[in-house]
Amino acid sequence: MPTITRIYTLQQAAEHNKRDDCWVVIDGKVYNVTDYLDEHPGGDDVLLAATGRDATEDFEDAGHSNDARELMKAYCIGELDLSPPPPIEKEKAGLIHKIWDVCTIPSAQDYAILATIVGMSVAAGVFYLRRK
Template structure:
């Protein structure tokens, strides 16, 4: 009979981030290490800071032994759901303007303001200069 593996999202795993309820994600597997916090040689802080993210790199960087890797099997409760998350679309009753003119026009004005100001000042200065002669 095939083993059914429970899938957890990273968001769901990250919600278990206290001494009373602590899950970590390593190599795509989710581990409930709550009962192991007091026994962890590196202290419970190490495991608590590993919640809310994929802690694979942290685990590998610590150089865990083969025995530690074997012990992990006892705490595995499922796997990380790697399917893409598709955000729900928000349907709004508000009329939305869809046009590039609304977006482009302010930018176009920004690019013309400075050159037009320089030309205007130059023309006014030229008129004053010619008037004095």
């Protein structure tokens, strides 16, 4: 009977970022290292800092031994979902376009209003200073 592998997203793995519930992602695999935190030679803070992202580069840079790689197998709980994210739904895409439509480039009328406000402010300031 084949082994059923659980598939997790990076977001799901990132939700397990506490000392009593800690998962890390290394080389496309998800590991529950909660029970290993106290035993980790680099300290638990290294593993806790690795949650919420792919920590493969950090793991490789640390120069782990073959024994460490073998030990990891006991903590593997699944694989990372490497499929591309689903396309934006039509409703969400429409909302993005509505927001974009509101964010238009200022027109000449907008600049004229701004110039009028600035001009009136300067005139009021000059008038105020002359009265003193």
